[in-house]
Amino acid sequence: MLDNIVAALGNMVSLEMFLCMFAGVAVGIVVGALPGLSATLAVALMLPFTFGMSPTAGILILVGAYCGGVYGGSITAILIRTPGTPASVATVADGYAMTKKGKAYEALMGSLLTSTIGGLLSGLALLLIAPLIAKLAVNFGPPEYFALAMFGLTIIASVSGKSLAKGMMMAGLGLLFACVGIDPYEGQARFIFGQSFLYSGVGMVPAMIGVFAIAEVFNQIEIRIKSVAAEFGDVSVDCKQKFPLKKLRPHLPNILRSSVTGIIVGAIPGTGGAIASFLAYNNEKAKSKHPEEFGNGSMDGIIAAETAKNATTGATLIPMFTLGIPGDTVTAILLGALTIHGLSTGPKLFTEHGVLVYTVIIGFFLVNLIMLVQGRFAIRWFSKITQVPSSILLPIILVLCLVGAYASNNSFASVGIAVFFGVLGFILGKFGFPMALLLIAMVLAQLTEMSLRQSLILSDGSPLIFVQRPICLIFLLLAVFSVCIPMLKARRARKAGKSS
Amino acid sequence: MLGYKKKMIPTAVIMAIDAAVFFSIPSQVKIYEEGLVNTRFLPYLVTILIFICGIADLIKTFRERDKGEEEKNYFNKKGTLRVLAAVAALAVWLLLMPEIGFVISTVLLSAFIMLLAGNRSAVQILVLSLILTLSVYALFKLALNLRLPQGLFFF
Numbered sequence: 084m085l086d087n088i089v090a091a092l093g094n095m096v097s098l099e100m101f102l103c104m105f106a107g108v109a110v111g112i113v114v115g116a117l118p119g120l121s122a123t124l125a126v127a128l129m130l131p132f133t134f135g136m137s138p139t140a141g142i143l144i145l146v147g148a149y150c151g152g153v154y155g156g157s158i159t160a161i162l163i164r165t166p167g168t169p170a171s172v173a174t175v176a177d178g179y180a181m182t183k184k185g186k187a188y189e190a191l192m193g194s195l196l197t198s199t200i201g202g203l204l205s206g207l208a209l210l211l212i213a214p215l216i217a218k219l220a221v222n223f224g225p226p227e228y229f230a231l232a233m234f235g236l237t238i239i240a241s242v243s244g245k246s247l248a249k250g251m252m253m254a255g256l257g258l259l260f261a262c263v264g265i266d267p268y269e270g271q272a273r274f275i276f277g278q279s280f281l282y283s284g285v286g287m288v289p290a291m292i293g294v295f296a297i298a299e300v301f302n303q304i305e306i307r308i309k310s311v312a313a314e315f316g317d318v319s320v321d322c323k324q325k326f327p328l329k330k331l332r333p334h335l336p337n338i339l340r341s342s343v344t345g346i347i348v349g350a351i352p353g354t355g356g357a358i359a360s361f362l363a364y365n366n367e368k369a370k371s372k373h374p375e376e377f378g379n380g381s382m383d384g385i386i387a388a389e390t391a392k393n394a395t396t397g398a399t400l401i402p403m404f405t406l407g408i409p410g411d412t413v414t415a416i417l418l419g420a421l422t423i424h425g426l427s428t429g430p431k432l433f434t435e436h437g438v439l440v441y442t443v444i445i446g447f448f449l450v451n452l453i454m455l456v457q458g459r460f461a462i463r464w465f466s467k468i469t470q471v472p473s474s475i476l477l478p479i480i481l482v483l484c485l486v487g488a489y490a491s492n493n494s495f496a497s498v499g500i501a502v503f504f505g506v507l508g509f510i511l512g513k514f515g516f517p518m519a520l521l522l523i524a525m526v527l528a529q530l531t532e533m534s535l536r537q538s539l540i541l542s543d544g545s546p547l548i549f550v551q552r553p554i555c556l557i558f559l560l561l562a563v564f565s566v567c568i569p570m571l572k573a574r575r576a577r578k579a580g581k582s583s
Numbered sequence: 584m585l586g587y588k589k590k591m592i593p594t595a596v597i598m599a600i601d602a603a604v605f606f607s608i609p610s611q612v613k614i615y616e617e618g619l620v621n622t623r624f625l626p627y628l629v630t631i632l633i634f635i636c637g638i639a640d641l642i643k644t645f646r647e648r649d650k651g652e653e654e655k656n657y658f659n660k661k662g663t664l665r666v667l668a669a670v671a672a673l674a675v676w677l678l679l680m681p682e683i684g685f686v687i688s689t690v691l692l693s694a695f696i697m698l699l700a701g702n703r704s705a706v707q708i709l710v711l712s713l714i715l716t717l718s719v720y721a722l723f724k725l726a727l728n729l730r731l732p733q734g735l736f737f738f
Binding site for chain 1: 590593594597601604607611612613614615619620621622624625626629630632633636637639640643658659662663665666669670673674676677680681689692693696697699700701702707711712715716719723728729730731732
């Protein structure tokens with residue numbers, strides 16, 4: 084291992100490598116920030132450029148686009164309540180609330196620094212304990228995936244706000260929307276109503292664009308604010324102010340816990356940044372002494388979501404390098420890139436191409452540091468948004484969203500779906516329905532249904548399978564505590580309020 | 584006091600749509616074989632869950648009717664009309680874009696949205712709509728190599 088690391092360090096001292104990482108991160112941040120586009124698209128866009136490069140340079144440009152893309156979504160989530168990627172949905176509420184309070188720079192810098200820390204820690208996990216984590220990930224079968232999905236859905240209890248019933252209705256709606264299309268298990272069409280465009284289902288990206296961005300555009304057209312600054316006071320993003328690292332010291336336990344969450348979830352194939360960010364957010368809210376602040380501009384909420392989200396980036400490379408299994412679409416593209424360059428993929432990648440693997444791992448650390456530098460410039464440019472008059476900003480956001488929705492599936496139907504969800508988000512948002520839960524449920528729906536049905540088939544219909552496997556049981560118990568503890572705390576607070 | 588009835592409307596509407604979906608399951612979701620856990624399992628589970636939660640929400644709203652909250656106006660009339668106009672504009676854009684192309688339809692859409700948002704400067708509306716549309720076109724078509732509908736005039 085040490086020989087490979089030394090050789091890898093030698094490979095990194097190269098202008099080509101540095102330029103590749105720099106370009107990859109830059110493209111990733113811009114594409115990730117644009118609603119409707121995603122880290123996956125950023126990676127896919129960079130793929131053709133890698134054909135003429137060395138395998139290492141090619142992989143590093145893709146890793147740069149991946150890390151930049153995952154981080155980039157949080158910039159627009161914080162500034163204009165429009166998450167660039169599904170993984171940034173958990174950041175929207177607290178991030179935008181901080182912007183309205185004039186603390187956008189703090190939110191953006193907190194997001195950038197903790198994303199970088201999460202990425203670096205996941206790189207460390209990749210370097211030191213990849214085989215161990217891969218062994219744990221391989222033990223995840225359908226019951227464990229179901230338990231993980233249930234644990235993820237318990238976020239309903241904490242994000243529902245005043246009305247758990249409304250929260251559960253939104254989660255139910257999200258699960259129902261996710262049923263539209265082809266059943267992932269039997270291939271039967273569900274709720275098509277004779278419309279061919281519904282065969283591909285209701286996409287997550289158009290739904291996200293509609294619920295957050297288009298609904299917000301409608302809100303602003305309705306109340307006709309002059310600009311974010313005019314409506315909420317001085318929200319100008321002062322990029323000259325300092326944000327020293329020591330500001331994050333009180334949040335260190337949060338950062339470490341959320342990184343661990345991100346690393347473990349990221350190492351499990353088929354999960355991803357969105358699930359990790361929701362889980363970490365939920366966990367921190369449950370542990371917080373001020374849970375009422377979550378959703379209203381809590382720095383802890385932003386830190387938890389952002390750290391966990393970027394901590395998945397290194398972790399998703401673990402099953403790819405150790406087992407040759409792509410954990411998600413991005414790692415599938417990375418494996419494809421390796422194949423294009425004539426390298427054999429599979430469990431022997433680590434042993435047969437050790438120098439390349441370690442070069443990529445060390446490059447991963449550098450990519451995160453480059454992201455830190457580029458992120459500061461990106462913040463400076465994107466932050467001017469709050470000063471732009473709404474009559475100019477709203478059409479810009481709307482057009483980008485509509486084109487983004489179109490680009491997600493190359494289909495007009497996706498744009499129609501985005502507008503539908505925009506109207507739904509506008510109307511239901513007025514009556515206190517938490518729309519974020521609709522999206523969370525859509526993210527988790529396929530995992531929940533597939534794993535439940537597969538588990539029951541494995542156990543011949545017996546639900547005992549969920550309590551007979553230790554990892555599954557642990558997640559289910561965590562899910563139960565996650566729901567019961569906030570309810571007990573709320574009941575105790577109500578009793579204390581009544582008696583005083 | 585009557586404000587609580589207004590609060591109940593969205594929940595009631597969701598429950599009504601949910602009931603319609605529940606009864607449409609046998610026709611909309613075909614199954615290969617009978618059994619508890621099949622293609623219809625999740626739709627049935629979820630529609631029942633939504634209905635039960637809807638009832639819980641209605642009961643909660645009814646119980647809290649005497650809390651003395653001020654009757655809230657959820658939608659302001661002029662604002663709602665502007666939003667309806669925006670939705671109509673989006674529908675027209677969706678219909679026109681394949682015919683007249685991305686650039687022309689988007690310039691018209693952006694100009695209309697700027698008007699709705701309160702901009703009254705003809706120069707700003709025209710110039711910014713053009714710049715926005717052409718920038719987005721360049722970004723998606725040339726830089727990101729994504730196909731955008733061409734329409735009659737090849738752009």
